[in-house]
Amino acid sequence: MKKFIVLYIYIPLVYSGIHSLKTAYTAIYGKMAAGTPEFSAVTTLDGQQIDYYDSNIKKMIPKQIWMEDYASTDLWTEDIEIREHVQHIYRDNIHVLKQRFNQTHHGVHTFQRMYGCECGDETGYSKGFDQYAYDGENFISLDLKENRYIASVQQGSPTAMKWNNDKTQLRFLKQYYDHDCVYWLKEFLRFRKEDPWITAPEVSLLQKNPSSPVVCHATGFYSSRVIITWLRNGCERYRDVDVGEPLPNEDGTFQKKSTLSVSPDEWKNNQFTCEVEHQGNIIQKNLTEDEIKSNYKPTELYATILVYVMGVFIVLVIGAVSYIKIKKQTNRYTPLPCSEDHLYIDKGL
Template sequence: MKFFFVFFIYVPFVYSELHTFMTTYTGINGQTFEGIPEFSAVTTLDGQQIDYYDSEIKKLIPRQDWMKYYAATDGWKVDSEIREQVQNIYKNNIQVLINRFNQTRGVHTYQRMYGCEWDNETEDSHGFDWYGYDGEDYVSLDLKELRYIAAVAQGIITIMKWDNNRAQLQLLQQYYRHECVDWLKKFLTMRKVDSERRAPEVSLLQKDPSSPVVCHATGFYPSAVTITWVRNGQEHHENVEVEEKLPNEDGTFQKTVILNVHPDDWKKDQFVCVVEHKGKTIRKILTEDKIKSNRNNWKMNQHFCVAEHKEKTIQ
């Protein structure tokens, strides 16, 4: 597996029975661009960022609204402290690797990606724990054989040391088999409970008086939604454009249906945007005072789990 150096992770929310829970630590040594921290930590659930930490802000930040409930617990403070500890360890580890690879200058990165996958249909799960250096694989943990594998010759010294700690390896095996999956399920439940409360927010939008009128529904979950334009009590399909449903970063969805109609027509006849979601109906009657229009700058809105073991130092 190739290791790719990343800072920000965004994958559109998709329906899948396979769920992934992953934490990525990234340490950097050398001159970097302004605004790029020397250490960052990102946790994702099904590809969506749920928390973030870096060496400049020096605190753990929830990236989803539903994570704020967890952020209010004592566990959040512990997680923040762990990030600070890992930050200091990474500073040392990068320097060890620079010497091991006989490098004297340049920007170098050390990264770890670990977590687990769980299939909620079969209940199958597996853990993963990968380390990379300068964008390439360095070492990885084989949980079946319960040993580390070196991807490069420089990693042999590391795996010899880590493989000798059998008690630590067994703790990791238990963690990836049970605790990691338990955290994954917990956060899935928190996300689901929060999302089930999400009814669509419906707005009528128009760039200027001569532009089409957009019926925009956003922030709803689950994704099934029906949006129709009704003219004088009858469904209206003429000059109506239905846009593709899109995911929002918080796991909810948005959808737009555009009505191309002259203002004289919708002022003479009654046009209503009807949004149906989870058995509930929202109606927006098209009138001038109901339209949201920002004509100068109009835009459409287009656990964390820490493995309960100490981050290892490289020697």
């Protein structure tokens, strides 16, 4: 049987135009290592964690700067109350499941739920999901096409029958996953995109020495979807090009590079350009000696770094002032048609 616990390993996958919003609840019961929370909850947007809650700290923590505005609203407080409520329900559910599975030993047991949705940028595609697991195995899931719960194991049949009899709740869930979840997904994408701290990727041309390959390096962008292309005299260059995979930065942003391996004479006698496309915007860097950052020119390198650091400092100061003004003057988190405080609060099994 497929291990359901795999669903809780969030790996950012590169699917062009597809976005996802997922929330995972995990309850653990038994003799655990010191400091292990009995209950935790994590929400991710496109594979990036945006909030976190556990029963030890008893509060939600925004994991992205642009989530701090949302964390100051009443909805955030209501989300915390929901997680506290779910924690107690899951503790009782594990006791019920131990009886159903005839488990009398005092081992460690887990009960999990993963729910959310994904949608396409322009295709109109959307899909909701709501799944439960016990001890890492599929237990029960919501079939949104049939609008009913399906038990994955015999012990889940009583729960499926009980929850399927709640027709009002089933109608609400269909509304949520067909419409409201997608609405929230798009709202969070907008909040992330409009945040004053999020800018276009920083693009640099790097070279160790005059005979080394030239690296086009993009960093500081959200979402791993970015396209780096080398152009030779305006035409796309495929030969002698090595494109790397997106890598995460410590601040939650990503970086990516593309390496061009041509002789100095070839790139000096032709016009080579690095083109970076991100969220519909295109940044170009022409391959010239003035644009290249290299460690074989110490004096010029130090001067470049000094100018860069001063420029970043000024931008951060201006950005901070602008960000504070924006927070004071506007409230981007206006009432929405549905929020998680109205979402299905888990019931007993």
